[in-house]
Amino acid sequence: MKVTFCGGIDQVTGSCTHLHYTPKDVQFLVDCGMVQGTPHAEFENQKPFLFDPKSLKFVLLTHAHLDHCGLIPRLYKEGFVGKVYCTRATALIAKEVLMDSARITKGELYRYNDVGRVKFHYLDQRAGFKWGQQFRLDEDLSVYALRSAHILGACSLGVVWREEHPDNEKYLKSMLFSGDIGPTTDHFNSSYLLKESQGPFKTTNYVVLESTKGGTKATDHPSRDQRLANLKTLVEQELIVGQRNLLIPAFSIHRMQEVLYDLIAVAEQGFPNHPPEYRRLWVSLDTLIAKLESGVLPKELVELLEESEMCELDQHAVLSTIILKPGKKPVIPDLLLQILDDKSIHKYALREIKELLLSCKKTRVLVSQDQLSFVAEELMKIKRLVTIPIRCESYLGNQVSKIYQKELFAQRTEDKNMYYPEDEPERRAEVFRAAIDGKSSVERFTFSSGDKPTPYRTFSRSPSIIISSSGMCDGGVVLHHLENVLKDKQFTVALTGYQSGGTNGNKLLSLMNDSEYVETLNFGETIIHTKDIKAKIVMLDGYSGHASPEIIIDNHLARLSPEATNAVFLNHGINISREGFKKTIGFSDNESVRNLNVVLPEQGKTYWLHDPQVTVVEPSTVEADIDQGGVMEVLKQINQNLVEIKNLLKAKE
Ligand SMILES: [Zn+2]
Ligand SMILES: [Zn+2]
Structure with missing residues (x-):
């Protein structure tokens, strides 16, 4: 299996990893995200992919954040025809996110119809689906999903393949992609909406682990x-x-x-x-009193209502009001107070009015004209609950x-x-x-x-x-x-x-x-x-969607089998975080964690996983075709200059 880190290296956005299962020549991606929040973002999202979208068989998607799914429609635009495997919730959210992205980027990267072409396949809707259970993707290639409490639908994805051993014995190998990991553990449920949604890692040979919070101390998560x-x-x-x-x-x-x-x-x-707090209730009496049939309010009535301070336009009031203007049709809002039996109006109002206010029911006041003064007086006594x-x-x-x-x-x-x-x-x-x-x-x-x-x-x-x-x-x-x-x-x-x-x-x-x-x-x-x-x-505080290094170490890395795990690749983090995380792992109290082989992969580089070793494929054949003589570096510099010129012009305006 060959793995190329196409994005999410020395940055927290643009996650994209290319895998090539060489024995069967199957190429696929784990995530295909957008670069966000850097001056080069626009340029990075438009530059050629480090692989040919046409040769991809499928895409595995960990979750619906734009930095993980944002460029998937571009794959279809450039010839990809396969499926995108993810949970149903991820697919539902990703559709909304990608449509929004097509709108914001005004079709520069892809259009609405490219988003419409994305073929989502719901992993968790398959018959007999269970978290952690493998199912077949292709010949000798399968996948399993573990829950992540990062956002709704998020999961870690394990890729399992059959590898030919030098002694010719066939056996299974696996690589787990953590995706983004939420800050929830068995004892700590900060991400409350997704309570009990974090699955611990399973035994695996390789891990690609997010390191967003890699450089931070452990105690910054309030419960x-x-x-x-x-x-x-x-x-x-x-x-x-x-x-x-x-x-x-x-x-x-x-x-x-x-x-x-x-x-x-x-x-x-x-x-x-x-x-x-209760305040005076501003009530507008309905128009029955004002000969509703004619649809017009008489001047005397408006004056009377105004005098009794019963007219007040207040959009914040739970009980809305009618806007009364002489000679005009009354504007009737959603909420009116209804009192049907005019004889018991006083009692009814006092008893029921609070409930009516709290329940926000659409109601209406009905009284006869000769009772107006009495009703007005009584209603004036009732105070309104102040709502926020x-x-x-x-x-x-x-x-x-x-x-x-x-x-x-x-x-x-x-x-x-x-x-x-x-x-x-x-x-x-x-x-x-x-x-x-x-x-x-x-x-x-x-x-x-x-x-x-x-x-x-x-x-x-x-x-x-x-x-x-x-x-x-x-x-x-x-x-x-x-x-x-x-x-x-x-x-x-x-x-x-x-x-x-x-x-x-x-x-x-x-x-x-x-x-x-x-x-x-x-x-x-x-x-x-x-x-x-x-x-x-x-x-x-306490709204981070990412687990601290301590949580990742205790709940995930500590559960790995040190004999089985050949390497842990850190991605989805700036270099300081990745280096900090590597150090924290190296100083862990837990011996099996401490002894893990932590690798900081380089952007665009291909790693060949052949048990028990990991070797860098030099130079990356895919990249070499496109990035000869550091053309990308030169383009990046040009883009940087353009950004600076844009900023200067903006400042002058
Ligand atoms: Zn995310
Ligand atoms: Zn992310």
Whole structure:
């Protein structure tokens, strides 16, 4: 078996590994991701592949993040016709992610129809599927999947092949691709939505292991309880006590769903030290009183209602209002109060109104004209529960949430192979579902979702929370908010998870740590200087999707058999992380881990796995054809210059 590391080396994006099973001449890939977040990204994603897509038989996909699946449609565009093997959840999310990518890149890499050509084959929908069980891909070649708690659908993939031994005895060899590993273990469930979804490694001869967090210390993962406590304090301090607004930039895949789910849990716990506040209820009486048949409100009635302070346009109110204008047709919102029996109106209203408010039912008030004054007076006495709206804003994020909702909660009684948080309160799943499909509420909070950004005027009116993509503040709906929100001292921006260098999110993080920090943030049309930022910046810890070295060592590497494992290749990490990880493994207390042969593979290099050795195939025949005389280096330099010129021009504007 020959392995070429085509991407994900000295970087955390662009994962792509080419395998060539020489005895049967079968070529295939594990992941084919996009390079993201570097000045060369555009160039890297368009440069020729180090292999011929036409000669690939299939692709194995670990999960639906763009840095793992982003270039798959380009393979089809360039002649690949095979299948993409992955879990159903991965396929469902990847379809959304790739469509979004085709839209954002405006067809430069591939078009919608190339995305439509991707032939996903659901591994976990095969009859008799079990995690860890092999099934045949080709002659003498099979694959097995282990769950990963990184995002919904993620898995590690083991490739198993039959190798001819020098003494001619045929036997099986295997290589396990970790994909991205979530921070969940048997005792530690930070990635709560995917609780119990992490499968430990199986005995294998070779491992390709992600090393995103390779250089970090072990203790930077708060438990889920700590994470919830932090979030609760934030909501309490910023919204309930401080009456401020909160913007949470979050990635569309997994992060948005986790934050939403956590907020539902926080809302359910309640705030006993801060009982809900009640305010005067603004009620608009329905138009029956105003001769509904004519569709026109008489001037006297409008005056009367206005006098009694019963008209107030308030989009945030749970009980919406009718907009009344003399001589005009009334605008009727979704929520109206209904009291059918006008004789018992007083009693009914007092008893039922709170429930009606909390349940957000579509209701309507019906009273006769001669009772107007009485009804008005009585309703004025009722106070409204002050609610805090929480809203998820991102088209992709909401599409992904629907997949989460379906895959996580709809099948809880079915196949145990599927993903779902076990022993979760049914009610929370219900709220999650309703929050995504429409509207739901828990105590003083209402949950909803939408694709369009809430206007700043509405957002800033009263305490509310918006979760919006993207997580590093460099694109998506969140840009619309940040332009205004950052200059407003009434706002708090809570970052979730890692912010890579050069992004707006990273600059905000620097400002959080050093108030003297000087930089400019770029929001397309608008540029904001850090000195003009008045909003408070905070960091919500515990939302990383990647396991720490300690978790990987204890839960995965320690379970490998040192006799069987010939090499562990570290990819998906910058070089400092890979080197740091190699050192940590080398100093492990566990002798069998310490003795593992750790290899830092080089970009574009081919490694020949012939038990028990690994030899570098020099020079890589595939690469040599394309990269003669360092042409790629020269092109890279030209691209770098172009990027710099672009930046200079931008700065001059
Ligand atoms: Zn990932
Ligand atoms: Zn990744």
